[in-house]
Amino acid sequence: MSDGALGLTQLFLFLFFIMLGFPIAFTLMAMGLFFGYLGMQERIFDLLIQRTYSVMANDVLISVPLFVFMGYIIERANILDRLFRSLQMASGNIPGSLAVATLATCALFATATGIVGAVVTLMGLLALPPMLRAGYDPRLATGVICAGGCLGILIPPSIMLILFGATAGVSVVQLYAAAFIPGVMLAALYILYAMGIAVVKPHYAPRLPPEEVNIPFQAILFSLLTSFLPLALLIALVLGAILMGLATPSEAAAMGSLGAVLLAIAYRSFTWAKLRESVFLTARTSAMVCWLFVGSAIFSSVFGYLGGQQLVEEFFKSLPLNQFTFMLLAQFLIFLLGWPLEWTEIIVIFVPIFLPLLDDFGVDPLFFGVLIALNLQTSFLSPPVAMAAFYLKGVAPKHVRLEDIFRGCMPFIFIVLFCMACVYVFPQLVTWLPEQLYGGGGAGALPLTVDAPPPGGFQEEEILLPSD
Template sequence: MGTEILAILMFPAIAVGIFLGFPVFVVLMGVSLWVGLIGWGSPIMDQMASAALWVLMNDALPAVPLFVFMGCMMERAGIAERSFHVLQVLFGPVRGSVALATLALCTLFAAATGVVGAPVTVMGLLALPVMLRRGYDIPMATGTILAGGTLGILIPPSIMLVLYGPLANVSVARLYAAAIIPGLILSGLYMGYVAVRCAINPKMGPPLPPEERAMPKLQLFYALVVDMVPFFLIILAVLGSIVFGLAAPTEAAAVGAVCGMLLAAAHRQLNLKNLKDAVYDTMMASAFVLTITVGANIFTGAFLALGGGQLITDFLFWLPVGRYGVLAVILLIIFIMGFFVDWIAILLIFIPIFAPIVPKLGFDPLWFALLVCICLQTAFLTPPFATSIFYLKGVAPPEVKLMDIYKGVIPYIALQLIGLTLCIIFPQVVLWLPTLAYGK
């Protein structure tokens, strides 16, 4: 029992290290090394080397930098600004039109980036000043941008799904197919919330003035064709090739990266500066993800080797709550951890522990995977470790206070939990499209 206790003590050790301000990957590796040496001895060194090698040899992970680069190039193509103007005109007569245009554009960018930081930062610079200038409620304006930005981690080509697949031995292509409908449902819930709130209280989000939404129909049609149709075609080509089995995620990501460059060239934005900036941002984001992946994989290996996984399994099956009660406990653990730990660490630590339990409970691993990913999406909105909040605060005008942002995310956290509940009650929301594309 001694090694199992050491394994459990690894979690408070991580919490202490993170709160002391050490980088997450350093804490994960350091705790694994010292606890592993105490409870396991020198074999921990071989385990750490094997865990790092697994990351280097995994054939799905090269998709991460490629998808990030695709999103960076599309961002620099200037599509966001032009598309945002077109969407404002389309939603113009409706109350909350700018917020609705923001959510619609975030949904589109979610299907082109696979991450959260870029959509939140871009829309914070683009949409937040517009909403503030038009007298929008500050908490609702900030919450809208943050919630829309989090769709990037769920809607394909989600980096989260790329990491999840190899961990749980689940097809990334099936995960992509399964995530499309839940992602659109969440987007619909967000837009419905904005529309209802602004209908009840028009001061929270006034419609666009008639003179600003006046655009000849021919000009509007031209703007849609030039600015948005190529964007849609690239998304459909990349995601369609994955979902329907025409290309592996890494191959499709490579095509998407090239298409992103071509789109930037078509809009005369493919220059040395933009290319260097995109490469630099891709390098920083990918290094962050993959370094934590190595650290978390080392941590999980040490935890399982010390018997921690079996201890948690025994505890969960001991609980007198039934299989859905066990599922609720697992999701609650992930939700609470999202307040304090980065989503990558949560995913890479807990999925190897929880994934083997799922078949024993009689649940579909694909369905469980999407429940976990939707639950993890809340980690971007739940303070104090909500990274997206810091992204937005970093680009927001001075009048936007941190407390305004905290207030703004609360309704959207509730909406994410409602979306999660719908996926639990109606499993076909998750499973219908993968079944249609691949069969059972």
Template sequence: MTDPQVALLMLGLFIFIVFLGFPIAFNLMALGIGFGYYAYYDPNRMWRAYNRLDESAGWGESIRLWVEGFFNNRIFDLFVNQTYTVMANDVLTAIPLFLFMGYIVERANIVDRLFNTLNIASKNVPGSMGVAALITCALFATATGIVGAVVTLMGLLALPAMLKARYDKSFASGIICAGGTLGILIPPSIMLIVYAAASGVSIVRLYSAALLPGFTLVGLYLIYVVGRSILQPSVAPRPTAEEVPDVPLGRVMVMIATSFFPLAFLILAVLGSILFGLATPTEAASIGALGGIVLAIGYRAFTWERMRQSVYLTVRTTAMVCWLFVGSYTFSSVFSYLGGEQVISEFVRGLDLTPFQFLLLAQLIIFLLGWPLEWSEIIIIFVPIFLPLLSLFNIDPLFFGILVALNLQTSFLTPPMAMSAYYLKGIAPPEVRLTQIFNGVLPFVLMVFICMTLMYLFPQIVFYLPEAVYGR
């Protein structure tokens, strides 16, 4: 077999082992080291140690020299260097800090106050409880970026209230599932940090580019919720006085000031300090983590047990992302060295695609990958395969990254592996069936596709803020 054929075999084995359910990070590292041993094999380096063997050497010395000869391969140097590179990456340092901020905020009992306040404030809006749930999801998802936590918490809090208010089960479920995924798109997004590290695109420009698409998607969600509530009132009946009591305007303003503004201020302070160059993402994430602790103390929800849980979950998630990077870097280095990247590039060139066709093909592949894989695996492993091809079609990596972030919303919403639906089903009342949840999320998937179409037709939705603030 030629080296490019070995590279394609390597990629095929990786996909096959993924579907067997083997942990992806270890799969990447094992294949990278295994095929890398073949790729970087140098008989002279290997026999350099063996040649020091002589008849007088004891068993211990002989074994030591044989082991030294076996490990005298550049793949092990590559693996160590890649591990150090990931651990020393300044961009990735922001990940554990933003995660910690999210886990602390999740445990600060803010969401129940926020949902109740927005529910009362929007009582005269069609589908008011759905609107309140969606805005709460969007704000909380932005603060945490942890899809499972947002969907689970809102499912425990908002779903029973919506069902009690006679909301359609599918409609209510779709709102919570779709709203809970917004945190992987709207800054400060963990996903965008990972994409920035994988692509080399400035995280500051990515954050500014994601703002308008994120707000556009939230706006489309709200239009759908309000519009369907007007056209089909039975799915979202107007609340009665017993379900949502009349509260004086002054009291509503106090409730908003104590529930909405503190969390919104924390998010805007963190995001604003990054976008206006007042702090690096790592420095802003540090302030956000401290602000999360202050919020928890202010709401009297801070305990050492919650602190311990937040630290543990942060370390666990960060370790997963970092080892995925180590495995991906090792795998991709060996894959490129064997000529696999060149084979893919020549294959795509031979298809004679237009830029639009390439974008459509790439987004279709990422959409399909979202069924069996999580966003972190797609960004770290598969998106780098597309990145070298962008220059062939004159596509800005910034624009491509925002399209991918939007596309990955669907990975949490589309059957059969709609993780948001499974998160919600795990805590939903027994009468809410999984098929009803699937039916509820599909209209929101259509909203995502509409948003992606708007971005392609009007690319200034992506480029306006980065160009206005930082120039071309």
């Protein structure tokens, strides 16, 4: 068997084993070591040490546990409950007010945590019962929670964009600037859709009774100042420090974590038990991400060494593709991968396969990364394996069927596709802010150098191994 065929066998066997439910990170390492030994003999163990060290020494990845810790502190300090109540009071006279408050809360909280399962689950416990009691159609109520909970993948400071930047060797700062307008636009489209449904089909989202709407202005203002403003200000300071070049993502994440702790203390909801639980969950999540990166680095290095990457590139180049059809095919494949895989696995394993082809088709990596972040919204919402729907079903009342949740997600999938089409037709939505902030392709961006795999993995000559 040729080395190229051996590399493709490695890829297909990996897909087979993860479909059986094997742990992805350790399956990556096992496949890399096994096929690496077949192709490289004992040098694979030198590669293992080299790749593990290079991943663990990547400064960009420091921001991952810090942002995760910030999210878990906010989640366990009951800040989300205060935020939802204040937005619910402020939006009382708006059509579909509960749905609008839910989407706004999801957008803000998803920005703080970036963990889809946590946002969907908490909002399912917090916002779904009030919407159902108010007479909301279960499809609309569940749809807004699932869609809003996925916004953290796209809206900065997104952990997904950090991992994409580390994988592709792209500035995280510029990625955040590129994703900001599409993220805000998608959240606004969700809110406009919820308000439009409430106007066109009032029985889907009945207006609240007068006693819940006629709240004194002073009470609403006090609630917003004490609940909405502190968290919004914390996120704005963190994101602003990154975009304005005042701090790296890691430094901003550290200050955000400190701010979350101080916010929890100010709300008198900080306890050592909650701190210990947040640290434990952060360590567990961060360990998963780091081992995924180690496994992916070993797997992609061996895959490139055996010539599998070259075969994939030759296959794509042999197809009659232009820029549009290449982007369409790549995004469709990523959409399909979103059913069996989490976004972390897609970013660190499969995205590098497409990265070397971007230059051939004239695609900006920043533009490609933002489209992937948009695309992954649909992966979490699309049946039959819509993870956001299953997260919500686990905490929803028994009379809310999984079929209703799936049907509620469908309109939001079309909104995401519409947003992707707008971004493709008007790429300035992605490129304008980075150009304004950093000028001409990011000349003024922070020099975030990353020790990440070159786009598409490693070719044979790029692996520094001692000779036999």
